Amino acid sequence: MSFYNVPTITKLVNLSLSNGVFPTHWKQAIVGPLFKKSGLELQLANYRPVSNLSFPSKLIEKDALYRLNIHFDTYNVLPKNQSAYRRNHSCETALLRFVNNLLDCMEKQEVTALIEIDLSAASDTVDHTILLGVFHSQYVVNGTVLAWVVSYLRPHSCRVSVNSTESKPRSLE
Numbered sequence: 001m002s003f004y005n006v007p008t009i010t011k012l013v014n015l016s017l018s019n020g021v022f023p024t025h026w027k028q029a030i031v032g033p034l035f036k037k038s039g040l041e042l043q044l045a046n047y048r049p050v051s052n053l054s055f056p057s058k059l060i061e062k063d064a065l066y067r068l069n070i071h072f073d074t075y076n077v078l079p080k081n082q083s084a085y086r087r088n089h090s091c092e093t094a095l096l097r098f099v100n101n102l103l104d105c106m107e108k109q110e111v112t113a114l115i116e117i118d119l120s121a122a123s124d125t126v127d128h129t130i131l132l133g134v135f136h137s138q139y140v141v142n143g144t145v146l147a148w149v150v151s152y153l154r155p156h157s158c159r160v161s162v163n164s165t166e167s168k169p170r171s172l173e
Contacts, residue, residue: 013063017067028156029051029052033050158172
């Protein structure tokens with residue numbers, strides 16, 4: 001178990017955010033296999049890859065999210081119905097809003113349609129140039145904060161770890 005010095009980590013997180021740079025070594029994921037069902041260890045289809053980032057990486061992500069949410073709330077720029085990554089907004093509140101809207105439509109005898117989309121891996125397919133443009137133009141994110149987001153998004157790498165054997169780092173660009 002690693003021991004982290006809290007004042008040192010705090011200083012590193014604050015330096016990263018104030019300088020607009022996410023440290024490259026914190027963006028390297030270690031990918032390992034995870035069993036889906038016990039007893040079927042010999043079947044490759046029974047494994048799924050799991051990416052793990054370092055503890056400091058997760059801390060800085062949480063702190064940046066916290067600070068961005070304060071900014072978004074201050075400027076009131078997020079869509080009313082956006083539930084992800086917001087305090088007092090969750091899957092449950094989104095579901096309650098949906099059910100309430102559905103019941104309202106039923107009372108008014110209106111036709112209702114539902115389209116479901118699995119967006120669990122959507123962030124892997126977002127064009128970063130477009131995302132950064134939206135952050136700047138619609139969410140009033142600029143300067144050092146925008147530089148930090150750019151640094152956070154590029155470049156990432158990973159290593160594969162199975163038992164005690166690790167691969168060489170590979171870029172995810």
